[in-house]
Amino acid sequence: MPELPEVETTIRGLKSIVGSKIINIKINTSKLRYFIPKSILLINNVRITKIKRKGKFIIFYLQNKHSIVFHLGMSGRLRLYKKIEFKHNKHDHFLLKTNNGKILIFNDPRRFGFIDYGLHKIIDSRKYLISLGxxxxxxxxxxxxxxxxxxxxxxxxxxxxxxxxxxxxxxxxxxxxxxxxxxxxxxxxxxxxxxxxxxxxxxxxxxxxxxxxxxxxxxxxxxxxxxxxxxxxxxxxxxxxxxxxxxxxxxxxxxxxxxxxxxxxxxxxx
DNA sequence: AGTGAGGCCTGAAAGC
DNA sequence: TGCTTTCAGGCCTCAC
Known part of the structure; x- marks a missing residue:
């Protein structure tokens, strides 16, 4: 599914959580294409300072000097719900709550996508990012x-x-x-x-x-x-x-x- | 080093 | 109708 235009469309839809704080994270499926780093669960009351696209990657920059990376693979998508409208769907693997009443869901039936987390400088040196043209x-x-x-x-x-x-x-x-x-x-x-x-x-x-x-x-x-x-x-x-x-x-x-x-x-x- | 096949997964659609 | 097969937008690993 998602090529650059779909990823860009996704990013633009995430504007309302830029500047908000992540107050809760839940992992339903830890193994996507790769395992989601468990340290991501330690995020608590941390602000999202910006959200950027690099190729087909989506990167959340956080105030704690860490980044979250999403890759949608073939069938992945990010959906943003108002807290009161959210209901769980099949293949909702990852959930992120913000302090402005939003819930971000990573849903991916085929699980070809992945989620990564780490210090900015560690993420910036990941092979999948540095090798990008x-x-x-x-x-x-x-x-x-x-x-x-x-x-x-x-x-x-x-x-x-x-x-x-x-x-x-x-x-x-x-x-x-x-x-x-x-x-x-x-x-x-x-x-x-x-x-x-x-x-x-x-x-x-x-x-x-x-x-x-x-x-x-x-x-x-x-x-x-x-x-x-x-x-x-x-x-x-x-x-x-x-x-x-x-x-x-x-x-x-x-x-x-x-x-x-x-x-x-x-x-x-x- | 560059190239090309195989594999990871599930689900929709096509085929029988 | 229902079971089986094929195919799908990505990308990494491995053999050559």
Missing amino acids: IDALSTTLSGPYLFFKISKSIVPIKQILLNQTIIAGIGNIYASEILFNAKISPLKRGKDLKLYQCNMICKSTRKILKKAINSGGSTLRDFVATDGTLGNFQNNFKVYDREGKKVSGKVVKKIIQYGRSTYFCPFIQK
Whole structure:
């Protein structure tokens, strides 16, 4: 589910707890993708100073010099309830109460997501964060950067876009949509791309992701914002999940690359 | 070092 | 209808 636009939508929905204090934490399932550090239960009356996104990671910065990290995996979501409206659901693995009457829930049926906790400097040095490439929405993402990074790679560009150590935030859906927008074949190897094509990819990345954020993300199976509202961007997909349908009068094709589905239009994308 | 397959999980949808 | 199979938006580990 959650790629950059869905994570960004989630973050924006968490504004109301920035500045509030965490007064209680409960773990229902300690083993997600990894075990949740037990020390997180020691948090008591600690203020959340800011909430940020890095690639697909959500980071809570706390006043006690610690951070909480959420990764939503494939099926994870963060929901924010008013205390009086909260009722427990299946797969609610983690619960966080704030002093302004909110309850934050981490719900994840497949448990591919994870939650981490530790001192800022420990978290900042986690491999999953330090290995991240330039954020897909960063103004420093540029054609020359991408060109330099992939100029020797035999990996097809679709797979390169999924590599979080090169560009952080793109997932399987938006990779297809971005390449369609850039009119570049997902099969094209990194080393065969010209600089101008890398420029196009970066431009399309910004365009598609921003548009998706403005639509509240995409809801395929189960993405919802923190307040439960659905995303809309799936209605704007040009190729994703549209095998056999037409885009600009040409048929969309589905192929499997590295075990993941890729959608594209061979007539438009070269 | 770079590449590509396999595996972690559950649930919805498709197939029989 | 109900059981079985397939597939899913992520990413790490391991063999080559």
